[in-house]
Amino acid sequence: MKTVLCYGDSITWGSDAETGGRHAYEDRWPNVLQKALGPSVEVVSEGLRGRTTAYDEHLAACDRNGVRILPTVLYTHAPLDLVIILLGSNDMKPAIAGTALAAMQGMRRLVEIVRLNATRDGTAEPPAVLIVAPPPLCETASPEYAAMFAGGVEQSRMLAGFYADLADIEGCGFFDAGSVARTTPIDGVHLDAANTRAIGRALEPIVRMMLGL
Known part of the structure; x- marks a missing residue:
């Protein structure tokens, strides 16, 4: 059994801009990915609305700082074979960070945390x-x-370029979700159900390759 952690924000959680609620279970991209991969892989969805890569958001009733929460999540779900990180949209808020460069720097720190592998789960890598x-x-x-x-x-249009360069430097996999999905003009940030599903479908072959399936 392989285990994949999907670490993200409202796009991973499944925010529906039209209703203000949550997309149906079968429409959320981690669950689309799970169905495509089948029972030999467990896909764990860790999406939180408003989560940033590495920055505080003091208006929330929960901790949205991705760097601070990631170690706990890694311990919770260890051992893991793959961590998918889809974050950066909330970093675009001027009150949070406001730049693609800041999001890249936060993403770099998240990768460093995963690489520490300080979960004492008995795995060598x-x-x-x-x-x-x-x-x-x-x-x-709106x-x-x-x-x-x-x-x-x-700024958000620059994220893919920054992330691709980071992935190349750090030896990570990379995927540009903007190549298959578009945000909705209802709020300019979230995705409708069809675009959310598209991310899960597009990630399947990449995940299979990275897991050696």
Whole structure:
């Protein structure tokens, strides 16, 4: 049995911009991936709305700092064969970080934490890492979201390039989710069900290759 951890934000959690709630279980990309891979692989979904790569968000009722929470999550689900990290959209908020460079630096720290493999699970090697760039933000007529992510559309378009370079340097896998999915103009950040499912389907062959299946 192989185990894959999907570590992300509202895109992984399955936020539905149209309803303000959550996409159906079968529409969330980690569950689409699980179904495609079959019973020989366990896909663990760890999505939290508002999660950043490495930055605090003091308006939330929970800890959204991805760097601070990741060690606990790694311990919880060890041993792991692959960690998929899909984060960066929330870093585009000016009040959080506001730049693609900052998101890349946060992602780099997340990769370092996975590589430490300090989970005492008896494995000799840390899990592989697959960095996934989120689909770029898009313009929205929502006053709150437009203000919340001011300047984020342009910066988010730079994420894939930064992440691809980071993956090359660190020896990680890389996938640009923007190549198969588009954010919805309802809020400019989240995905509809079809685009969410598309990420899970697109990741299947990459995950199979990284797991040696």
